[in-house]
Amino acid sequence: MNNRLFLKEVDQRISQADLHKVDNAVFVLHDQLNMQVWPEWVREEKPPLVFIEAKAKGDSLPYHKKKITYVLSSMRHFAVECQQEGYPVYYYSTDQHYDDGLSDILESHPDLVLTFMTPSEWDSRERLREVKSSFGDRVKEIPNQFFFADPDAWKDNIEPGYRMEYFYRDMRKKTGYLMNGDEPEGGEWNYDEDNRESLPKGYDVPEITGVEPDDITNEVIQMVEEYHPNNFGVLDDFRYAVTREQALQLLDEFIEERLADFGPYEDAMATDEPTLFHTNLSIYLNNGLLLPWEICERAIQAYENDKAPINSVEGLVRQILGWREFVRIYYEAMMPEVRDTNFLDFDGALPELFWSGNTKMHCLQQSLKPVIEQGYSHHIQRLMVLSNFSNLTKTDPRELNKWFWLAYVDAYEWVVLPNVLGMSTFADGGILASKPYVSSGNYINKMSNYCTSCEYSVTKKTGEGACPFNYLYWNFVDEQREAFEVSGRNSFMVNMYDKKSDEDKKAIKESTNQFLNQLDRYSG
Template sequence: MKLRLILGDQLSLWASSLSDAHKGDVILICEVRQEATYVKHHKKKIVFLFSAMRHFAQTLRAEGFNVTYVTYDDPENTGSLRGEVARLMGLHDIAEVIVTAPGEYRLLTDMQGWSDALGVPVTIRPDDRFLCATDEFAAWAKGRKQLRMEYFYRDMRRKHAVLMNGDTPVGGQWNYDSDNRKSPPKNLTVPAPFHADVDDITQDVIALVAQHFPDHFGDIHPFHFAVTRDAALQALDMFVDERLPLFGDYQDAMIQDEPWMYHSHIGLYLNCGLLTPMECIARAEAAYHDGRAPLNAVEGFIRQILGWREYVRGIYWLKMPDYKTMNVFDAKRTLPDFYWTADTQMNCMHQCISETKRHAYAHHIQRLMVLGNFALIAGLDPEQVNEWYLLVYADAYEWVELPNVTGMILFADGGLMASKPYAASGTYINKMSNYCGSCRYSPSVKNGPKACPFNYLYWDFIARNADILRGNPRMGFMYQSLDRMTDDKRHAIRADTDRFFKEIGAGEKN
């Protein structure tokens, strides 16, 4: 008899661990303390995964499989994946343990020692739900001086024949990102997001999470995520029908009290296995060919899945474990308390953190150009920033979170992923959002107590990292501007920065 372990991000009938499963095999799914608490995951994230796991167990049983499901509050629960495998082996004559490779390095390293610990063969199969295998990415990266996503994305388009006319891209361009940076108009009406019904299984999980994880970040209610494949497909179809047509135009836009905007909100379903990347790509491509969505929107959406998602996973497995400790700027500042409380008078930060707390979601520009931009220019400790991003978002797993934060947000890898730091002043946030209109600080004021902190923090970041960044060809204009600054201006930037961090400790009341 074989034991097939299904992890919480492998909720797919087509997972490699199930590819040759027999009805007599034992399939194990378990909710364990080790995975739920190695960081204090958002309460809503835990509800989503535990409920999706329980629903997937129902799906497997309906297919005739022999499923053992261990709930978090089971008094016999050992609290770890290996412990639960060992416990089940004590009840059955298990000749082999089969599992699809986990998405996190720490867990893979642990599993590689299971055969010796358990005394039976443990077969770790590749996760073939992705469109680029890790060894394929390593072959693509070999010998390249720069690992730029754009070139990887083009190769993936060719390989999978997505938005292609033979050997050339549909429309004559590979990338329409320049068309996707429109500021939000005042009269923009955003469609309501997908809301799934909360059934008895989810209600039970909500009660469990409220009882066992009271000190974890985030709100449980309202809960409306899909927790089944059918509901996830409904969410995908709703995006294609209602949001995709304007996704391209406003994918970078931010509006107060509109956390969902025109984004798809399907990352959590892709990353746990309820959706597959190619079915999402195919639906978007069909919408273009049917005249239901413009090319700039469709290409932008497909690039996020076929390009960026596959690329960051490739970077993760190529560069771990060293990637986790990279910190090229030697950034050491402690993560401010307002990342947990949202108690800050910077309205953009308050809005993005509050929405993250409520929804376990923020779209990519909020994550990159508000929350991440502040972390970058303020010099926050990458280890603390990575932990925060990993635990607060429902779609976050280390393979996708770490490269996005260390590489794109913090430039802590020294430019392996990004050609320059994504640092910006308050001018960018004011252009792409309406946050600044109701903020204590002004984006048009450069120094002093009324100035937007992003303004002087930006120049303080440029100045203090000149030894590292001055030679970057994309940073030349910034350093020309810095060199033209008077000593008084430089002193004002430094003084404002020092004052601001003192004010943070006092709740920004000064």
């Protein structure tokens, strides 16, 4: 069914292309919103662009209300802009999936040949390839050009022992980013040791500029409120950019105001500061409004102009050119079997607090509040608080993966799955990461000021009032010895546990069992 109830703003701005009068068109997915990377013939010939809003896709998970709003608003704005630039536009809505919508279009336009770019996400790709199989030469697929690396050239390397660092150095050489000939700028490939400072008390953190919703965005907000009232998160105060021009302004702001401090405080956490000096640009990077090379090159230019130190710029380049590209290659190499991986055999449902944010643990409150309110928290909150807690409470990593996918505005399966199942939960058994990313309360206390405002004591190891991360961590070390011994350098944690007194070990087990027995699990 072609439902245009909430498309009045788009319909007022777009004159629907007549696909009966053309012999070819291009289908643009919601995460491919940048014509700069499409083939030259598309940009020169300007064939009709087909956009599809697929309600069944939006219903497949209870996605964050702000995520749905962002995805649809940015796509609608892009479609309007494309028409203004001379592209005929056919904007279609359906209660079904993308493949159903495309099939309907192809069946009702028997002379049309349709081109699509390989989707980044597996399910969308499979659905579109089914359409291609059904319609033969009338459907053409072209490679995805929104990334630096071609996965086919790298994915055979994905196996235990092949780490991101090897890939990253090769990509630095290939692109020439931060290179002096064959040597890295500054003499080091990686300045991670310089990027582990906690935020000083009273340190000024610039606020990220919010964008006021326009009529198109407000119409999407109304639609989400009506169609998805029970989805995750809150919709109030939607302030994300929804156009490339707005996203570029936010990139300028980051380069000028936060890049210099990005490196030193990359791993820091602070109360009521969910962004700190992070870019908060991944939301725009992952749907094409910004391109990975323009962010890297702007940062490198700032370094060359003495506006940002090498450790900040290298840290940002490593996140984009290194880690972001690497996890995409991992995804291509490991799918679809990796979806079911669960090396530690955890089967607990996700703790209810991931949905409500209700907990006495201050670090969890601070890490969940911005997710519920804005669909965002930075990578250390994701890794060392939320994923850490999931591991220590024996939560099924596949449930955590699903939650990250639906809860974060910047989340797509190709980036979430490797980070959750490969890195943070060790669910793949050590292919992506060399160890489980778990810690006691000491790490959180070192990298944040959370513990000073918590009802639990980070210095108390077991019993009433003790920080749950403390005893949960040592219980994990004891019960998951094999995971720590996969990499010999981590087996010392097992040795440390074994040296504890019988009394301490008993207290750890009792505290853990009591906490887990009282932990509410989500049953929705």
